[in-house]
Structure formats: structure tokens, C-alpha cells
Amino acid sequence: MVQLCGLLTCQEEPVPLKSISVTLSICEFVAGVSVTLNYENEEKVPLEVFFVFPMDEDSAVYSFEAMVDGKKIQAELQEKMKAHSNYENAISQGQQAFLLEEDKCSRDVFCCNVGNLPPGSKAALTLKYVQELPLEADGALRYVLPAILNPRYQLSGGPEDSCLKMKAPVVPLEDLPYTISLVATISSQHSIERIQSNCILSPTEYLDDKKTSARVSLADGHKFDRDVELLIYYSDVHTPSVALEMGKPMQKPDSLMGDTAAMVSFYPDIPEAEPVTCGEFVFLMDRSGSMQGPMSKQDKSQSRIDAAKETLTLLLKSLPIGCYFNVYGFGSSYEAFFPNSVQYTQQTMEEALRRVKLMRADLGGTEILIPLQFIYRGPSIPGHPLQLFVFTDGEVTDTFSVIREVRSNRERHRYEENVISG
Numbered sequence: 001m002v003q004l005c006g007l008l009t010c011q012e013e014p015v016p017l018k019s020i021s022v023t024l025s026i027c028e029f030v031a032g033v034s035v036t037l038n039y040e041n042e043e044k045v046p047l048e049v050f051f052v053f054p055m056d057e058d059s060a061v062y063s064f065e066a067m068v069d070g071k072k073i074q075a076e077l078q079e080k081m082k083a084h085s086n087y088e089n090a091i092s093q094g095q096q097a098f099l100l101e102e103d104k105c106s107r108d109v110f111c112c113n114v115g116n117l118p119p120g121s122k123a124a125l126t127l128k129y130v131q132e133l134p135l136e137a138d139g140a141l142r143y144v145l146p147a148i149l150n151p152r153y154q155l156s157g158g159p160e161d162s163c164l165k166m167k168a169p170v171v172p173l174e175d176l177p178y179t180i181s182l183v184a185t186i187s188s189q190h191s192i193e194r195i196q197s198n199c200i201l202s203p204t205e206y207l208d209d210k211k212t213s214a215r216v217s218l219a220d221g222h223k224f225d226r227d228v229e230l231l232i233y234y235s236d237v238h239t240p241s242v243a244l245e246m247g248k249p250m251q252k253p254d255s256l257m258g259d260t261a262a263m264v265s266f267y268p269d270i271p272e273a274e275p276v277t278c279g280e281f282v283f284l285m286d287r288s289g290s291m292q293g294p295m296s297k298q299d300k301s302q303s304r305i306d307a308a309k310e311t312l313t314l315l316l317k318s319l320p321i322g323c324y325f326n327v328y329g330f331g332s333s334y335e336a337f338f339p340n341s342v343q344y345t346q347q348t349m350e351e352a353l354r355r356v357k358l359m360r361a362d363l364g365g366t367e368i369l370i371p372l373q374f375i376y377r378g379p380s381i382p383g384h385p386l387q388l389f390v391f392t393d394g395e396v397t398d399t400f401s402v403i404r405e406v407r408s409n410r411e412r413h414r415y416e417e418n419v420i421s422g
Contacts, residue, residue, distance in 0.1 A: 005054060007039045007114065007125065009047050015039045015117070017178045022145060024184040026232065028243055028265040031133050031143055033059075036126045038178075041117045051112040051125055054146055063128035066114055069121050135267065139237050140196075145182065145228040182218040182228060189241040190234035198229045238269040278323030280341050280384040282375055283312055284368065286392035287329040291361035293393070305361040308391040315389070316352050319344045324384050327352055331363020334371040341381065367397045369405060376409045 007015040018038045025032040041047055055061065066073045117123055133141045186192055191211040195204050200219040207213040218228065243263045251258030285308060294301035312327070319325055324341040325348075328334055337355050342348050368390070380386065396402060 005052050006037070007049050007051050007123065009049055015047065015049055015123075016042055018122075019178050020180040022180075022182040024143065024145075024182065024230075026133070026141070026143065026184065026186045028188050028241055028263065029133055029135075029141060029267070030263065031131045032128070033131060034126060034128045036124055039117075039123045039125070041119055041121050041123075044119050046119060047117045049114045049117050049123075051114050053112075053127060055129065056131060056144075056146075058134075059129045059131040061127065061129045063126070064112065065126050067124040067126070068114075068117065073115075136231065140231040140233050143184075143230045143232075180218065180222055183215065184217070184230060185213070185215050186232055187213045188234055189243075190236050190239065193233040193235050195233070196231040198226065238267055241265045278320045278344075278384060280381050280386045281315075281319060281323060281325040282341065282386065282388050283315070283325070283327045284371060284375075284388070284390045284392075285309075285312060285327065285329045285359060286331070286366060286368075286390075287359060287361050287363040288331040288366040288393075288395070289361055289364060290366065290393050290395050303361070304393050305359065309356055309359055312391065313353060313356055316349060316356070319349070321345075324381050325352070327356070328371050328375070329359060329363060330366075330368055330371045331361075332365040332367055333363060334374070335363075340378070365397055366392065366395050368392070369398055369402050372402065372405050376405070 006017060009015065016039060018040055021036040021038075023034040035053075112125075114123065114125070131143075133143055136142055184195075185207075186195065189212060192204075192206070192214045193211075195201070195214065195216050197216075199222055202217045202219055205215045207215060216230075222228075241264075243265070245261050245263075247255075247258040247260050253259075287305070291303070291305040291308070293304055295304055295307055316325070316327075321344060323344045325344050326341040327337040337352055338348075375386075375388070
């Protein structure tokens, strides 16, 4: 599917574009954009035309008007069915009218039926919208005028494609029959350090001594062969600022346009978080005689030790590369896979999995306190906080001493217990 932008006939033939004029007003982090496109019907018959234009998803249109042979047609918000009826009535009577609605296939394309354009008539279409400007990683404010306003470019792709990204040139640069102008005025409570662009601009003109207001324009001869991008750099950009706009005196009180509005700009300087560390993972497996018991009273039920080994195997295969780990088996005594926690690699993981398979419930009682004390008194690994996982059936000796030991070391580790019971 290929869809043209601009003023088109019902047969999707472009109406000749004569000029593009863009007025850009940036206040703090918000841009107000006014785009005027001038067309002329060079045919000898009237044309019913419609206008297709692209919009960034962060933009909101607040005004659209068409000036046809000196007659202004202003957009008005109406219920959908009523708007269609009024438009069809006007067209049937040979009057100028337009119908603006959101494109069903894409949220960032709007379509406006402009109506009848008599032979030789000139039409000036003016679109006004506001847009929140994104910030770049270096703190620059970024505005883009998409090149697809240029009729040399076509939209391609289906509804899933953004019209701001899919472009294909269709007319040679030297054959452009129109002119383009862009004037940008930037104002901020922060001083404006510099304005950069991927296109040639006029020298920056500062409008006051504090450099809080500036104006630039697109240099003559721009071919609109790429998006026009502006990067605005403020000083002290992270300082909060407030912009106040008085309500319009002719509007009703307590209405949207009649009330005073304030815009607070807050761009905090949040330092980058420290890199997340992997940690030291220590697993304590209960190997007391009671772990040989079944998980349930059903015949051929899996033993508690086998169920715990399955879970431990899954965890060992899921540890992040670069962490440290160790496995302890405890009962009346305790055993460790490694003398100290080792770095997690393919080799150490395979060694641990091999030893898990050999684990049996053959260490007597359930005395977890001594291995816990041994682990807590061992040296910590810098940058790798301790995380402790216990697999047991819950029949632990000297419960209160175990709880006290864990509580006294709660600041230096994370503790989780997996109770295996029947």
C-alpha cells in the first residue's frame, strides 16, 4: 500500500504545491507549530480534494483552516454523523467545505476532505498543533519537521508502519516547483546555549541580552530532501521553570480558553544507578533421615530429597553468569561442594549438578545452626551480596537459636526457605 501526502484528488492525484511556510514557537519543552501549504488547481475542471498530513503521536491539532480564493473555512468540532451530513450537503450545493477526521489505519495520519476546488483556484491550508518535545541523552531538546510534508515523498507500508519513518523519493530535486520557509522562535527561562540542525540555518539571532529568546530560520534553497531537525541546548536545563499564560478575555470564565494556565517544566538530573551486582548464592540442602520420607501418602510418591534436588537443579541452571555460589548439605554434620563460594561458570555448574545427583538423605539429624554460623562468619565477596536458600522438611533442631542467628545477620543477606513436607 502506498499513500501520498498533501492535497489530493479523489483519484489520489496530487494538486500542485506552490509553497510551504512553517512558523515554529518553542517555549521551554513544548512546541507550537503552524504549517501553511499553498496549492493551485491548474486543471480546467473543478476538483473535489482531500488533504492528508502526518502527525507525531505526541502532537495535538488545535486549529485547521482552508483559505480558498480569499474565503476562509474554519474547522469546527462536531459529532461524527452530523459532520458527514453537513459536509455532503455543502458539496452537493457546490459550496466549499472540508471534513477532518482521524485516519482509521494509522493514528499518526489525519485525513481532511477539503471539498470543491474550482479551476484556477488557490487554496492555502493552515494546520496548527502543539507538541511535547523529546529530550536527547545529552540534554538537547529535539524538534523534527518530517520530510513527508514534501510531495516528493510517499508513505509506504500498512497500518503498523509509522508515516514518519517510511519514505521514498518520487521527484528529482532539481524539479521542485515550490519553495519552503521555516522560522523558529525559542524562548525559555533558561538561557539558550546553542541551536544545531542537520540543515543549513541562518545565524542565531538572540532577542535579549540574557539569551533567553532566540530566532533562527532555514537557509534559502533548502531542498527538503530529509527531515529538518533542530536541537536546542538550554543552560541549567535541570532547574524547574514555570510558564504562565493568561486566559483569553473574550472567552467564558471557567472555560478551557478563558482560564489562566500554568505549565511547570521539571527535568530532574537523576544520577545513573550503580550497576546491579549478581550476588553470592548459597544453597543449604537438608540431608537428614526424615528427607527420605515421601512427599505424600500416595503409593510411589516422590521422596522429599528427590523433590528438593529437582528444584535445586533448576536453580543452579538459572544463575546469572558472573555470580558466585556454593551448596551445603546438612544433618548431624555438614558438607560443602566447594571450600568457598566459586564463580559461576559452565564448568562449576556442571560439577555442582553432578554432585547434586549423588546427594542422599544420609546425614542423620536436622542441625542447621552450625553450617549457618560457618557461612555467616566467612568472608563476604565485595559487590556480591549474600543470598541464602534453605531446603528442609522443617524438622529443625533448636529452632529458636536458628531464628536468632538469622535475625542477627539480617543486614548482610537475603534469606529464603523452601519447606519440603508430606
